[in-house]
Amino acid sequence: MLWSLAGDVRLLLTLPAALTMQVAHPAVGAGVDDHSVFRTDPWGRGERSLTSLQLWVYGGEGAAAEGRRLRQLHKTIQGTDAHGRKYHALTPAYYAWVHATGFPVFRNAQRYLGRPFTEAQERQLYAEWLQVGRILGIHDRDMPQSVEEFWPYYQKVLDNELEETVVVRELVARDPVLPVPDRGPRWLRVFLRLTWPWLCPRFARFRRFLTIGLMPQEARCAIGLEWTDAEERRLRRFGRVVRAVVPVLPERLRFLPVARRARQAARG
Structure with a gap:
């Protein structure tokens, strides 16, 4: 499933929601606040993150190398969060949460931007997401190993960890x-x-709209982000347009460059 989902241009619409859920964890947020260049170079940072994600799925032997590079990069990211607690980016619970956010965001966004997943598709997607986690160096003991185990874990983090x-x-x-x-x-x-x-204020409003709208409702509530019925209706209208347009685009426009090259190579 990730072979199709992770390279589709609709992925670009979902990334801000996942990132916001990640940094709503105080330790992750502190790491980004202290060490990231998201303020001074948001476009470069976004491009590098997107390329990295694409390599996890489409990189072949390069996927493992990218996983090792990321862990090496995060070895020096440590400090103290807003509550005075020590953090390190590679603490298993924090590193796993960053990865875990992708699954509920994929699932929720699909309700608007594509066809909702069946139960069997959800199970397959989660199994594939676990496999990607192993590439990133996340041990099985640090991630729930089934969808049934995931939701209680997810809700526990929402209830006890996340904040604005x-x-x-x-x-x-x-x-x-x-x-x-x-x-x-x-x-x-x-x-x-x-x-x-x-353009900037209009882009910022659109980004905020998609960030909050494509985030699962329970995550919005946990973080304290407001979302109105009118905004929900707008998002549903936007989703109908996306569902109609993207599937009929030619491959060179529908898939991101790394994914497009991998798909062409796979066809020989």
Whole structure:
């Protein structure tokens, strides 16, 4: 299932929700607050994270190397969270939570952006997500090994750990200060520099809308994020458009570059 899901352009719409759930954990939020370049280089950081995720699924032998690189990168990430508690990025419970968020976000977003998963598909997706976790160095003992075991674990983290951290507030801010994107061809960079004062607040509102909307309801409640009935109706209308348009796109537009190359190679 991940062979199709993880490379689909709709993945881009779901990542902010997963990231926000991750940094709602005080230890993870503190690590990002203290060590990440998400404020100074959000576009580069996002591009690197997306490429890494793609390698987990489509990287072949390179997937394991990427997993080792990530663990090495996180070895030096440590400090004290907002409650005065020591944290280390590779503490099994924290590292596992970051990975675990992908499953409920995939599941929830699919209700809007695709066809809801069947029970059998949910089980398969979770099994594949566990396999990806092993690539990242997450031990089986640190992740629930079945869907039935996952939901009590997930609810326990929501009930006892998550909160509206400083980084959460920044990610869902209505008026964030975002640097002009510096990726893409020259003509695009010039266009963005000229139009960014107009585009930035609109992009920020759209990002906030998708971040909160595609997050599972129980996670929104645990973090304390508001979501209205009117916003829910807007998200459902947006989802209907996405479901109609994306499946008929040609492969070069529907799949992200790493996934597209892997799919072409698999066909020989």
